[in-house]
Amino acid sequence: MKSPLQNSEKSIKKKSAVGKIFKVIGFLFLVAILGLGIAEYVYRNEKETPLYKIQQYVTYSKEDWTNYENNKRILASTPVESNITEVATAAPESPIDTLMWENAIKNKDYIPDEVLAEIKRYKARDFSKLILAENKPTSEEAQNAIIAHYKNEVTKLLDEYKAHIQIGTAYNAPLQSQDELVRVTAMVSAFNKERGNLGNIQMPLDVIYDFVQYKSEPNVWYVSDFSQNIPYDYKLNKDPW
Incomplete structure (x- = not known):
């Protein structure tokens, strides 16, 4: 039977692992946002920016695409x-x-x-x-x-x-x-x-x-x-x- 100390260590390790996963997800999310921001800046003088293309794919109907x-x-x-x-x-x-x-x-x-x-x-x-x-x-x-x-x-x-x-x-x-x-x-x-x-x-x-x-x-x-x-x-x- 595991001691309370061992259970506590296991719980801490699980929390640490979950924390790392959330940190990785948060980091990837920030990278994605930063990437879109940079792309918007680079293509700011173009007609179709990355965010604009996303808006098209989300809202356009077949007739709109035609x-x-x-x-x-x-x-x-x-x-x-x-x-x-x-x-x-x-x-x-x-x-x-x-x-x-x-x-x-x-x-x-x-x-x-x-x-x-x-x-x-x-x-x-x-x-x-x-x-x-x-x-x-x-x-x-x-x-x-x-x-x-x-x-x-x-x-x-x-x-x-x-x-x-x-x-x-x-x-x-x-x-x-x-x-x-x-x-x-x-x-x-x-x-x-x-x-x-x-x-x-x-x-x-x-x-x-x-x-x-x-x-x-x-x-x-x-x-x-x-x-x-x-x-x-x-x-x-x-x-x-």
């Missing part, structure tokens, strides 16, 4: 420098959701004077001469054009929010050069399954663009600053941002 892979494909096929020269024109004003502001006015909410002036200008615009475009990009083509234009800036936004671009009603726009085949103006918005309409998420993504086809590439759409005033697209933005 959209992500398509964005990567468009980004990889886009040349670094574009040989397309955009013609500088007087910038028109972005469409305004007047219904939202009218409700704010009815509720006697505070509205800055510059916003009131912008609403007044918007209501004075003549949209009667606009012609609906028969030839316009699909939502996928519009997204590809936007990605090709902004590259990583917008690709990162779409990936982060698991979003895709949808295009609204398009209107024929005057051609800006002899090289252009088609130019249309339309509003766009980012959507995802969880939150619906995200609007433009954040800059540099905008809510309105011109989409252009060139004679040299009649099957490819390019994006440009919008060149004309168009009405607010309530069908595209039927759900609030």
